[in-house]
Amino acid sequence: MADLYAYYPGCSLHASAKEYDRSLKAVFAKLNIELEEPKGWVCCGASATYCIDESLAVSLPVQNLRSIEKMGLGEVVVPCAACFQRLKTAVHEMKESAETERRVEQILGGKYGYSVAVRHPLEIVEKLVSGGAAKDMLIGNLGQMRVACYYGCMLVRPPKIMGFDQPEDPLTMDRLISAIGGSPVQWSYKVDCCGASLTLNEPDIVVKLAKDIIEDAVESGAEVIAVGCQLCQANLDMRQARINAQYSTDFHIPILYFSQLLGLTLGIGAKKLGLRKHIVDPMPVLARYGLA
Amino acid sequence: MFSECCLWKGRPMFSASEGLNPVVSLMPGFRNTESRRLLLEKGINVDLCFQCRKCASGCWASDLMDLNPTQIVHAVRLGLDDLALGSKSIWLCTKCATCTARCPQGVDIAKVSFVLRSLAHRRGIPSKLPSVTAFDRAFARNMTIFGRVYEFGLINQLRMATRNFRQDSELAMPMIFKGKIKFLPSLAGFFGMRRLKSRAKACGKAGERQAKEGLDS
Ligand code: SF4
Ligand code: SF4
Numbered sequence: 418m419a420d421l422y423a424y425y426p427g428c429s430l431h432a433s434a435k436e437y438d439r440s441l442k443a444v445f446a447k448l449n450i451e452l453e454e455p456k457g458w459v460c461c462g463a464s465a466t467y468c469i470d471e472s473l474a475v476s477l478p479v480q481n482l483r484s485i486e487k488m489g490l491g492e493v494v495v496p497c498a499a500c501f502q503r504l505k506t507a508v509h510e511m512k513e514s515a516e517t518e519r520r521v522e523q524i525l526g527g528k529y530g531y532s533v534a535v536r537h538p539l540e541i542v543e544k545l546v547s548g549g550a551a552k553d554m555l556i557g558n559l560g561q562m563r564v565a566c567y568y569g570c571m572l573v574r575p576p577k578i579m580g581f582d583q584p585e586d587p588l589t590m591d592r593l594i595s596a597i598g599g600s601p602v603q604w605s606y607k608v609d610c611c612g613a614s615l616t617l618n619e620p621d622i623v624v625k626l627a628k629d630i631i632e633d634a635v636e637s638g639a640e641v642i643a644v645g646c647q648l649c650q651a652n653l654d655m656r657q658a659r660i661n662a663q664y665s666t667d668f669h670i671p672i673l674y675f676s677q678l679l680g681l682t683l684g685i686g687a688k689k690l691g692l693r694k695h696i697v698d699p700m701p702v703l704a705r706y707g708l709a
Numbered sequence: 710m711f712s713e714c715c716l717w718k719g720r721p722m723f724s725a726s727e728g729l730n731p732v733v734s735l736m737p738g739f740r741n742t743e744s745r746r747l748l749l750e751k752g753i754n755v756d757l758c759f760q761c762r763k764c765a766s767g768c769w770a771s772d773l774m775d776l777n778p779t780q781i782v783h784a785v786r787l788g789l790d791d792l793a794l795g796s797k798s799i800w801l802c803t804k805c806a807t808c809t810a811r812c813p814q815g816v817d818i819a820k821v822s823f824v825l826r827s828l829a830h831r832r833g834i835p836s837k838l839p840s841v842t843a844f845d846r847a848f849a850r851n852m853t854i855f856g857r858v859y860e861f862g863l864i865n866q867l868r869m870a871t872r873n874f875r876q877d878s879e880l881a882m883p884m885i886f887k888g889k890i891k892f893l894p895s896l897a898g899f900f901g902m903r904r905l906k907s908r909a910k911a912c913g914k915a916g917e918r919q920a921k922e923g924l925d926s
Binding site for chain 2: 428429431432433435456457458459460462463464465466467468469470471472473476477480513514516520523524525526570573574575576584585608609610612613614615617618619620622626655658659693694695696
């Protein structure tokens with residue numbers, strides 16, 4: 418029987434990051450895992466709402482977790498790193514403070530039983546693929562393509578709450594990439610901040626941060642940067658033109674989701690993986706490795 | 710020496726509002742300010758900080774900030790709320806939590822910045838980085854109206870708020886061309902959000918009433 422997980426995509430996976438959503442769904446279907454979206458889920462509030470209305474910001478993630486609990490599922494896959502962090506933090510805050518718990522229960526009009534584990538898809542597919550369970554499903558490999566695995570902030574920090582890998586040098590994505598035949602490069606910016614939502618209001622700052630990250634990846638020999646967060650993807654991908662103009666560089670490095678790279682080795686087509694939706698066209702690099 | 714200290718700059722040694730001996734009134738814990746109280750409620754004890762400056766050295770924004778994370782923590786410690794709340798730093802912080810992850814004393818500095826930022830919002834303190842302040846507001850509004858973030862609307866809200874209509878116009882065409890912009894909002898979370906919002910409002914009012922009654926009695 419196929420495994421069944423609840424799936425909380427978050428707002429941007431239904432809008433600007435559709436290719437992340439699509440490629441993940443295709444990969445999970447190939448790996449024989451079913452995903453079920455809770456009906457009528459609401460935005461997790463992100464960190465901005467927390468600064469405006471704290472009680473509401475803690476209630477939103479818990480509301481979603483409650484509806485998953487009602488579906489009878491014990492695990493939820495959360496691909497958006499920002500949602501992943503908000504969901505985990507909200508649960509942590511409820512557990513830490515009885516006062517917060519009381520307030521949230523009052524707003525939600527009921528209790529939450531803490532029975533839903535919040536998981537990032539990276540953890541799930543990495544276990545399957547490098548554990549060998551998905552061995553016969555891999556029909557291709559990355560042919561030693563040099564990949565810089567970029568984790569960003571929200572997957573790993575704050576470590577006490579996230580509990581995801583080692584906070585300063587996470588290796589989950591590196592292991593996944595090696596397992597599908599890529600060669601992860603050693604580099605120093607894998608957990609640095611890309612500026613996140615500052616991109617909408619202080620683009621100059623994000624351009625500088627993204628430049629540092631891309632520069633280090635390129636200098637370390639990477640041909641592709643793999644990410645697990647749509648904010649990182651957007652910032653690194655969309656800002657390259659401006660980086661090149663502002664810093665007289667010549668970067669054209671594709672920023673791909675780990676799910677897209679995995680999908681390629683599972684034999685899923687470029688269109689289904691949304692590979693044509695990126696601003697920096699990944700096709701030339703992929704063609705060099707016979708993947709497109 | 711004191712006059713050199715950044716927290717000291719521009720502060721009179723003697724003033725009616727700050728008491729006769731500011732040195733005493735600046736002892737950690739002497740002033741029980743709101744930010745201090747809020748942080749303690751959340752289990753964050755800034756007095757644990759021993760000024761190692763690891764948080765400041767790891768923060769990507771330190772060199773753009775007027776007070777670096779260590780100084781922010783210290784300002785809260787000394788009860789200089791106005792300084793911390795009026796700083797540019799709390800708006801620059803992206804909550805990347807590098808500081809929190811590295812603090813040897815277990816001070817959750819990212820959360821300190823969170824709490825200060827909410828307090829600044831609540832008090833309506835003039836922000837040194839209005840575009841970020843506008844973003845927080847626009848995001849929360851957008852999300853509570855639609856139930857799920859309506860990105861296209863959010864971008865336009867921001868443009869209205871900051872009156873900067875040309876920002877990132879070079880990205881518009883590629884984004885439309887690549888189908889990255891969804892022009893219509895999704896309303897699937899609309900009713901769920903409306904329910905929560907009204908309940909949160911009702912609870913908030915009840916809480917305020919209780920607090921008031923508590924004060925009156
Ligand atoms: S890292 Fe912690 S102990 Fe060190 S200065 Fe920052 S808050 Fe203080
Ligand atoms: S959370 Fe804020 S203060 Fe801490 S390192 Fe990141 S940007 Fe700097």
